[in-house]
Amino acid sequence: MVPTLENICAIHTRLEPQGSNALLAGLDRGDRSALLALATRENLSLGDVLCATGRTPSALWFPISGCIAEYKEHPDGRALRVAITGREGASPIPSVLAERPSATSTVCFSHGVAVRLAREHLTTLVAQRSSLLQSLLALSARQTVGAYQSAFCNAFHSVDQRVARWMLETAQSLGSTILHTTQEAVALDLGVQRSSIVAAFKGLKAEHLVRHTRGDLRIRNLDGLRKKSCGCEAHMSTENDRLSALKAVRLHHMPFALDGTE
Numbered sequence: 288m289v290p291t292l293e294n295i296c297a298i299h300t301r302l303e304p305q306g307s308n309a310l311l312a313g314l315d316r317g318d319r320s321a322l323l324a325l326a327t328r329e330n331l332s333l334g335d336v337l338c339a340t341g342r343t344p345s346a347l348w349f350p351i352s353g354c355i356a357e358y359k360e361h362p363d364g365r366a367l368r369v370a371i372t373g374r375e376g377a378s379p380i381p382s383v384l385a386e387r388p389s390a391t392s393t394v395c396f397s398h399g400v401a402v403r404l405a406r407e408h409l410t411t412l413v414a415q416r417s418s419l420l421q422s423l424l425a426l427s428a429r430q431t432v433g434a435y436q437s438a439f440c441n442a443f444h445s446v447d448q449r450v451a452r453w454m455l456e457t458a459q460s461l462g463s464t465i466l467h468t469t470q471e472a473v474a475l476d477l478g479v480q481r482s483s484i485v486a487a488f489k490g491l492k493a494e495h496l497v498r499h500t501r502g503d504l505r506i507r508n509l510d511g512l513r514k515k516s517c518g519c520e521a522h523m524s525t526e527n528d529r530l531s532a533l534k535a536v537r538l539h540h541m542p543f544a545l546d547g548t549e
């Protein structure tokens with residue numbers, strides 16, 4: 288299957304979302320209240336394109352559950368996942384802050400729920416609240432480091448290592464070790480042949496690190512999978528772990544629940 292954005296959206300089946308947004312939870316209380324007063328709560332539908340390549344994003348999205356992926360598209364139609372954002376962050380920060388056309392397509396990677404802040408409201412808020420701007424710029428900087436790490440990983444690490452990394456990153460963003468997707472979908476995301484992915488999963492299954500049935504990938508041993516990974520995700524995990532810990536912060540003055548409940 289050709290790894291076009293359309294094929295990628297169609298093949299990811301039903302990833303299960305859980306969790307809340309740690310970035311919102313970690314904001315200064317005044318920033319958070321001001322932001323949520325202008326935001327809306329929206330459902331994420333698998334495969335929906337929130338912003339297409341070349342378009343200026345209409346909003347910034349903070350996943351409460353589920354996750355959003357960024358895909359870089361080549362003129363020949365192929366696409367590659369270059370970033371994933373779950374309950375730890377927001378997307379797409381640089382292009383929406385700069386009010387510039389996006390270099391990637393922002394796509395719902397799973398069903399879920401997100402806080403949506405329209406671009407015009409974001410522009411107004413960051414002009415008034417430097418601390419909010421700083422928080423978003425700090426996250427954007429981390430995401431940039433993640434993109435650099437991905438470029439390094441794609442060039443120097445084996446498919447087996449990258450498969451382990453893909454599973455760890457996706458599980459972290461979803462907040463779940465159950466990934467309802469297929470080996471074909473992983474192959475498209477990583478831009479490698481399906482036969483290479485099949486071989487990688489065969490090794491992981493033999494060591495009882497993952498379980499794979501049709502349309503269902505489950506991590507059975509997180510620590511074991513981390514040892515199989517190249518470790519690229521570990522470079523990013525310290526900051527994300529810190530943010531994840533913030534999800535326990537009790538939130539007040541919310542116009543809607545942040546845990547994905549109605």
Ligand SMILES: [Zn+2]
Pocket residue numbers: 439440441444448449452517518519520
């Ligand atoms: Zn790597």
